[in-house]
Amino acid sequence: MKQLTVLSGKGGTGKTTVTASFADLVRNAVVADCDVDAPDLHMLLHPKIVRTQEFRGSKLATIDETKCTKCGLCQEKCNFSAITENLQIDPISCEGCGVCSFVCPVSAITLTERVSGQAYISETKYGFMAHALLTPGESNSGKLVTLVRQNAKMLAEKEHADLVIIDGSPGIGCPVIASVTGVDAGLIVTEPTMSGIHDLERVLSLLGHFNVRPLVCINMHDINDENTKRIVDFCAENGIKVVGKIPFNQAVTEAMVNEKPIVEYAPESEVTKKIMEMWERTVSALTCGS
Amino acid sequence: MIVAVASGKGGTGKTSVAVNMALSIDNAQLIDCDVEEPNAHLFLSPKISQTQAVTVTVPTVNEKLCDHCGKCAHFCQYNALFVGSDKVLVFSDLCHSCGGCALVCPKEAITEHQHKIGILKLGSTDDLELVYGELEVGEPMSVPVIREVKRHIGKDKNVILDSPPGTSCPVIQTVKDSDFCILVTEPTPFGLHDLKIMIQVLENMRIPSGIVINRAGVGDNRVYEYCKEKSIPILLEIPYARKIAELYSRGIPFSQQMPEWKAKFQTLFNTVRKLVNK
Numbered sequence: 001m002k003q004l005t006v007l008s009g010k011g012g013t014g015k016t017t018v019t020a021s022f023a024d025l026v027r028n029a030v031v032a033d034c035d036v037d038a039p040d041l042h043m044l045l046h047p048k049i050v051r052t053q054e055f056r057g058s059k060l061a062t063i064d065e066t067k068c069t070k071c072g073l074c075q076e077k078c079n080f081s082a083i084t085e086n087l088q089i090d091p092i093s094c095e096g097c098g099v100c101s102f103v104c105p106v107s108a109i110t111l112t113e114r115v116s117g118q119a120y121i122s123e124t125k126y127g128f129m130a131h132a133l134l135t136p137g138e139s140n141s142g143k144l145v146t147l148v149r150q151n152a153k154m155l156a157e158k159e160h161a162d163l164v165i166i167d168g169s170p171g172i173g174c175p176v177i178a179s180v181t182g183v184d185a186g187l188i189v190t191e192p193t194m195s196g197i198h199d200l201e202r203v204l205s206l207l208g209h210f211n212v213r214p215l216v217c218i219n220m221h222d223i224n225d226e227n228t229k230r231i232v233d234f235c236a237e238n239g240i241k242v243v244g245k246i247p248f249n250q251a252v253t254e255a256m257v258n259e260k261p262i263v264e265y266a267p268e269s270e271v272t273k274k275i276m277e278m279w280e281r282t283v284s285a286l287t288c289g290s
Numbered sequence: 291m292i293v294a295v296a297s298g299k300g301g302t303g304k305t306s307v308a309v310n311m312a313l314s315i316d317n318a319q320l321i322d323c324d325v326e327e328p329n330a331h332l333f334l335s336p337k338i339s340q341t342q343a344v345t346v347t348v349p350t351v352n353e354k355l356c357d358h359c360g361k362c363a364h365f366c367q368y369n370a371l372f373v374g375s376d377k378v379l380v381f382s383d384l385c386h387s388c389g390g391c392a393l394v395c396p397k398e399a400i401t402e403h404q405h406k407i408g409i410l411k412l413g414s415t416d417d418l419e420l421v422y423g424e425l426e427v428g429e430p431m432s433v434p435v436i437r438e439v440k441r442h443i444g445k446d447k448n449v450i451l452d453s454p455p456g457t458s459c460p461v462i463q464t465v466k467d468s469d470f471c472i473l474v475t476e477p478t479p480f481g482l483h484d485l486k487i488m489i490q491v492l493e494n495m496r497i498p499s500g501i502v503i504n505r506a507g508v509g510d511n512r513v514y515e516y517c518k519e520k521s522i523p524i525l526l527e528i529p530y531a532r533k534i535a536e537l538y539s540r541g542i543p544f545s546q547q548m549p550e551w552k553a554k555f556q557t558l559f560n561t562v563r564k565l566v567n568k
Contacts, residue, residue: 009327011300011455016480037458038298038484059367079347079388092462092495097367097388111367137491139459142430170300170455171326174430194541195305195329202327202427209428224539253508256478 001156002286003164003183005034005212009199011170013189014219017252019167020044020261021275022282023126030161031124032152033131034145034179035169036117037138044261047122047129055132055147057116057140059096061089067108074100074109092137116140119147121155126261128155142174149179163286172206180206184286185213187243191220192227200231204240214240215285217278220248241285244278246271292449293562294468294497298484300455302474303504303528306538307555308452309333310545312418314555319447322422323464324454325408325435332541336413336420344423344438345404346431347387351378355399362391362400383430408435412442419444436463448559457487465492469566471499472525472558477509482516489522498565502558505530523565526558 006019019041023031033041061082063074068087075083078100082093101109117134130151132144152164168179168186180186186207190200200216207214216235221228228245235242247270255265263272295308305322309330312320322330349362349371356378363371363378370384371391382405392400407429413420423439425432432454440463443449453464465471471492475481485501492499501517506527517524528534537544545551 008300010329011302013301035456037456037461038300038487040299040480040483043479043483077389077393092466095367095386095388097386097390098365099388099390099393102365102390102393134458136457136487137459137462137494139462141456141458171324171432171460172427173326173425173432173460175458176326177428177430191539193539194332195327195538198329198332199327205427223535227539250508253478256480257510259479 001162001164003166004282004286005166005168005180005183005186006189007168007176007180007186007203008170008189009172009203010190010196013191013196014246015189016040016044016167017262018187018189018217018275019165021263022165022279024261024263025276025279026163026165028161029127029163029165030152030156030159031127031129032148032164032166033129034148034166034175036132036141036144036148036175037134037169039131039133041167042131043259044256045124045126045129046259047120047124047131049120049122051121053119054115055117055119055144056113057138057143058114059098059111060091060094060114061096061100061109061111063087063089064108064110067106069106071105073103073105077103095139117144119144119151121151128159130155142178145175145178172202176206177210180212181210183212185215187215187217187282189217189219190231192218192224192231197227197231215243215282216240217244217246218242219246221245222247243281243285244274246274291563291566292443292451292468294451294453294465294471295474296453296461296465296471296488297455297474298457298488299475299481302476302481304474305329305333305452306504307472307474307502308450309543310551311555311559312450313543314545314552315448315559317448319419319421319444319449320452321439321443321449322420322452323436323439324452325423325425325432325439326454328422328424330452331420331422333543334415334418334420336415338411338413340412342410343406344408344410344435345406346385346434347389347402348382348385348405349380349391349400350403351380352399352401353377355397357397359396361394361396365390365394387434407431410438419447432460433463436460457484457491462491465495465497468497470562471497472502472562473499474502474504475513476505477503477511477513479512482513485513486516489520500525500562500565502526502528504528525561526554
């Protein structure tokens with residue numbers, strides 16, 4: 001079984017459009033939406049949830065007002081400024097470390113688990129899907145990503161799937177790291193803009209850091225030919241395979257509005273043709289390994 | 291006044307709105323809180339006056355004093371310490387710098403040292419001050435870098451915070467203590483879905499918000515219907531225009547080439563000020 005993560009660094013370059021299309025093109029794969037704090041893939045794949053798990057990723061301190069002597073030691077020792085002037089816990093700042101509870105001389109503070117989200121296993125007409133939703137504003141998205149990936153792997157093993165396709169989140173921080181470690185390749189979807197190029201370089205370093213093989217897709221390549229050439233040249237110099245160049249097309253937005261993968265919504269379009277070619281190249285890169 | 295610019299979904303135009311607004315108003319300070327993928331500086335080519343390291347405090351274990359009792363590892367909520375029979379392993383990338391391990395160690399074997407996780411840059415372009423951070427590649431935690439970047443907020447400045455995408459801890463750290471949050475969205479189902487999550491986050495944090503609709507004209511009407519239903523003000527619409535997209539791709543703030551937009555961004559900022567003062 002192989003694992004492929006679709007990522008981008010910069011947001012909004014087309015990760016989910018590519019992932020949903022791959023989900024439609026591939027037979028026998030499991031899809032995982034690892035963008036847990038702004039997941040969108042379900043809007044194109046319409047999963048039917050078959051199992052829900054509560055995700056308890058962190059803890060929260062609570063002060064028992066009847067025991068508290070207002071000594072203020074907890075506030076002094078808290079490194080997250082999570083205890084206010086009048087000795088209340090600010091749940092937004094509290095990282096559940098337990099220092100306040102440890103230093104409290106009258107044992108007035110306890111740590112309680114907080115439910116930080118839900119993880120789902122679902123069926124779609126494209127195959128099984130693992131996904132999740134972090135409670136808005138919660139932390140520990142990296143741990144939830146890891147749970148989604150475990151679910152996807154378990155499904156893939158059970159179903160004897162050949163591939164797990166992972167839709168990543170933007171950035172290069174903890175949820176992204178959690179979605180690329182140990183995968184066979186990372187397909188970076190970029191766009192020919194200054195921001196796209198800058199973020200591509202950082203996400204390429206990230207894949208290098210974790211020893212994950214990069215593949216590159218240039219989305220909306222025709223909005224700036226000069227920048228597209230810069231990306232192509234940069235990749236050639238660094239031995240990175242550009243597996244696809246997708247033209248700008250209004251049909252991509254239309255497909256999103258109609259809540260379908262673009263390859264299903266507009267099967268005859270140029271975009272679909274290019275995504276299918278990219279899919280072939282991605283598969284051959286994954287199978288032959290070079 | 292501190293105004294955050296956030297979105298939920300990535301790539302909706304946060305940086306575009308933040309940069310163009312910052313360039314259109316007086317006494318502005320732009321703070322790029324997207325330390326994983328900072329982009330604002332690409333549009334401003336600032337002169338950097340100061341660069342400094344951002345560090346976090348992580349434990350060092352003195353093996354000579356340690357008797358491997360395991361209390362530190364047991365206390366650590368983040369599994370950042372592993373105590374073996376004759377050695378302690380510290381996983382700096384998991385450490386949240388709470389200081390708990392040093393507190394619980396009965397042998398006082400744990401001291402703290404600084405671990406570099408990013409850099410901070412201070413600079414300016416003409417009258418606009420820019421502060422931004424860069425998380426080191428491979429480091430998972432962006433929140434301490436965002437915290438450090440925000441420490442440079444100027445007291446009497448018109449501060450604009452460019453937020454990272456998403457709705458989790460880096461975004462919370464960014465919008466926290468803002469007077470207002472501008473949410474940039476696009477009229478698509480993805481834009482709306484992530485906007486709704488952000489609205490919920492801001493409601494919980496009691497931060498007032500308004501919407502900028504970018505790429506108006508693409509997609510559908512559901513964002514407009516949602517804003518109407520929830521009585522969320524639509525502060526500005528930026529149409530989908532090839533010229534704006536092209537200028538963006540070249541790293542040029544479009545209000546500089548299309549001067550009519552400068553006034554629109556000034557109005558946007560003034561509207562926000564009125565809503566804050568109300």
